[in-house]
Amino acid sequence: MNQFLFDHQISxxxxxxxxxxxxxxxxxxxTGDQAGRIAxxxxxxxxxxxxWPQDERSSLTDVRKPADSEGDAA
Structure with missing residues (x-):
């Protein structure tokens, strides 16, 4: 897909x-032909x-460990 987008932009x-x-x-x-290939x-x-397509991967907040309740209070 990146190559399709690159070629389209260059055109x-x-x-x-x-x-x-x-x-x-x-x-x-x-350029129109390339847009057709992308579609x-x-x-x-x-x-x-x-x-833009939705990114279905987990966000960083989903994979971080929860904050330590004792050491993070400031």
Whole structure:
């Protein structure tokens, strides 16, 4: 997925700096194709095509040991 996103961003930057209308047209097409590949990957992996996927891993607070009630009072 990171490679898909990287390639999409590079295409967008190239399109922004392209010299001719034909170059821009080709790069916008490439950028759109890459966006389609990202959407297909997300769909194939059961992810929404809108926004960032939820991170289902435990947060750091879930894995830390509870504070020691005697030593932490200050």
């Amino acid at each position: 967008a930057m190239k399109a922004d700096r392209s010299g001719t209308a034909d170059e821009r047209r080709a790069l916008f097409q490439e 297909a990957w997300r769909k194939a992996n059961g992810l929404s095509n809108v926004g």
